[in-house]
Amino acid sequence: MADLSETGRDTADPTEDDSPPTGPRRLLISLYAIFALAATARGIVQIATKFDEAPVAYALSLFSGVVYICATIGLLTNRRWSRPLAWAAVGTEMVGVVTIGIASIIDADVFPHDTVWSRFGAGYGYVPVILPVLGLMWLWQTRGTTEQHPTAR
Amino acid sequence: MIQGLAIGVLAAGLLLGAWTGIHAYRRRPTTDAQMVGAIVLEAALLVQTAIAIGKLVGGAELDESVTFVAYSIGILLPLPLGFYLARIERTRWGSLSLCFTAVVVAVMTLRLMQLWQAGSG
Secondary structure: OHHHOOOOHHHOOOOOOOOOOHHHHHHHHHHHHHHHHHHHHHHHHHHHHHHHHOHHHHHHHHHHHHHHHHHHHHHHOOOOOHHHHHHHHHHHHHHHHHHHHHHHHHOOOOOOOOOOOHHHHHHHOOHHHHHHHHHHHHHHHOOOHHHHOHHHO | OOHHHHHHHHHHHHHHHHHHHHHHHOOOOOOHHHHHHHHHHHHHHHHHHHHHHHHHHOOOOOOOHHHHHHHHHHOOOHHHHHHHHHHHOOOHHHHHHHHHHHHHHHHHHHHHHHHHHHHHO
């Protein structure tokens, strides 16, 4: 409603001890959480029902799911290891989506079955290739904020 | 699955996505009406999942029933997340979070419809 418009993030619950800025991070959390769910569930279903058909692709589905889970945890938490975890997970994701994206186009035999990262995530509206870029941008822009806010560890 | 309900859910997801997307673009947090919309959509999803699983138990045949059930249950999860984030994040980013999750619901509904038609067609 009108009284809610244009309110800044200073109106957020003061008990939240997130390191600023919280907004983009929360969006990233929603993006990563959804993909963690999608990739992990997909990997589990594929491995449980038809692992023999394409073990590499299905193992990769599950691996990408775990990477998304790690990224989500890294973004969600505010511990000393949170940012390194987020960096590692988002970095792995970046490398993964590019490598698998190229590999799935060059050598379709290895990846006859789609994974989240195949063809740069085309099956998921290319979000998988955009996501790590956004994640790395956010991590880069907010680097050092933990040093300025020692309580945020 | 009921075709009409699925199409309604699909349209509602896209509509909520567009609506909250415009709010995000205008740097506004979500409104109460949008939050109610998200709750209504989630209720519709619950009904749809219950009907779909009921039909499966009742003997409907699907090629990929495991995937279908996973999607049916998984589709219930994005909106509560988007709703929660939109509540604690009273900025455009909250709107964008709800926008994204609403669009995900629409896409997942489309996938559910495909899986259902592939199995029963």
